[in-house]
Amino acid sequence: MDPHLWLKRKGRISPYEVAFWPIVLVLPFWLFPTYLSLSSQIAITALFCISLDLILGYAGIISLGHAAFFGIGAYAAGLLSAHGWGEPLSGLAFAAVVAAFAGWIVSFMIVRVQHLALLMITLGLGFLLVELANSLGSFTGGADGLQGIDTWKLLGVWKFSFWGKTAYAYSLAVLFILFLVCRRIVRSPFGLTLEAIRENPDRTTALGAPNRAHLQKIFTLSAGIAGIAGALLAQTTETVSLESLGFQRSAEIAIMLILGGTGRLYGAILGAIIFMVARDQLAGMNPQYWYFWIGLLLMIVVLFMPRGILGGLERLAAFGRRR
């Protein structure tokens, strides 16, 4: 097949996609108006999940410390706001730049190691940042969390209130725009090269692809997007704590991604939705022991759908077509 044609077909918009976005836009506002705060945090988590998918799903960089960039973004936006500039959009841009810069610095180290060493380095990075934020207590608020964040009205019009309308519209809009950007990137020749590097780095080297430079680019981009997700959370909840940098958040995001299916972008969104809705509902029913059911759900998914829920659905669809 002609490669251009193939690329084009790969990038074609499917009817499922066209249906998906209006649904997530309308459904919470219309049917679940009291779930808007949750919806907003799901959108933010989905964005964070997508940032991990870029490096894990597409470029094959395993990270257990991606919350580092999420937290950097959150603190960047939070600190900016606490020091008197609470305009949300510029705060978002500032957080993206800071987190991407941090990601760029770290990327020099990341692209030199693989597998277990990669896990150790990303894990250690997360721990270092938590400790740093804790010891800079006068600056970050330490264990009590950053205080004094005040997010101004969105575009000078919409106020962030506890009903969560503005928060959800804002988070979803940012998610949608960045999703389109990521979609374009992973379906470009650059994105395909990343997948090739993931599958066989020696081969891509032989073909003349600059492996390290490519990986650095995607890692920096991913860090920037994670930073934006963190900034969104900081702005919409007006809180930032040490936990936004912590291991728990890194691990949960990886779980969601694996649950939904890696290397698909939609897997990241679906994983975030399923995990967070399940957690909300299960914890509502049984505040003490809900983790049991989450664990069960994870084991079932991993056992029966090793490529995640979306991967499982795809296989099911393919199976149906063959019949």
Added chain:
Amino acid sequence: MKNTLMTICALALSLAGGTALAQETVKIGVINAYSGQFADPAAQLDAGIKLYMQIHGDEVAGKKIEIIRKDVGGIAPDVAKRLAEELVVRDGVDILAGNLLTPNALAVGAVSEEAEKFMVVMNAATSIIIKKSPYMARTSLTAAQLNHAFGEWVADNGVKEVYTMVTDYGPGIGSGAAFEAAFVAKGGKVVGADRTPVVNPDFSPFVQRIADAKPEALYAWVPGGTQPPALGKALAERGVTPANTKIYAQGELTDDAALEAMGDVALGIVTAYHYNVHRDTPLNNEFVAAFKAANDGRDPDIYSIGAYDGMHLIYEALKKTNGDASGPALIAAAKGMAWDSPRGPMSIDPETRDVVQTVWIREVQKLDGKPANVIIDQVDNAKDPTH
């Protein structure tokens, strides 16, 4: 199919909302860390709420009290804030209670202010929390309250020099600072200050430094749980004992489990606390007996008493407002309220809305052959000095 399901869900939701409005209920949303590493204190806090309702019933001023529990899963202010928002908009709660951990309580406070809901902090002990919302009251303690009173008491009892060692995070640093400030203001001198790590600390190098410095007195602050016995052992091993160094600490250091682990080494340690499980008064004995009966023989602790008194404040405030559960009405009723708690006399400061109570000074002495915390002095009407 999907649409029908959605419609059913929506219908069910609206019905649930409708019936709740039809009854005369006051809903209390409890945001607490039921799962995760703080699950144990959270359970003790929850037991305090349950016990109060078990004893005093679930009806006040003609209204039924309904508790809605939400798990925040640890320190997670973003989740706590969302849960508070959901409690207000979805469940329609009138009161926000629980609030075990400081970062979460601060986040919930923002919702309390915006939604004008009465909020009761049943544990979190950082001074600034109370300023987050004008509809908030606290029934636990503040670290500054306890340690300010303690610092003054230590200075008043003739101690001139103290070495401080606190855990390197918010509560420890805050407590240590409050103690030092009060102690120095009374003419004392801080001869050394160390900070120990939060997680899995090895106390021996720190204690060795103290042993080398040979200070007149040591002030130590560690979080409750596994650290007090570990510190106790390290102190004993390096010979830093009340025999040669006066040891002062917040009550966690000598709780029952820690005393058992430390044994006779603990004799002579002086601690300050706002609640003594073993204080022998009819009110406390009754409370402890009821608590033990309801919780498989486990003793209540500061989390339980904070929640128990928190519920008391809610019930009494509701009685005073005749069932009006609006934020402004309840906080007005709560201001200045005073009562006899199992912990001792306590009240809500009419200006700061923070807790005012007796700080008990205890010394570890041998009682019936076992080390126990014996009250040797008290500081009445202790307030948070930072307000």
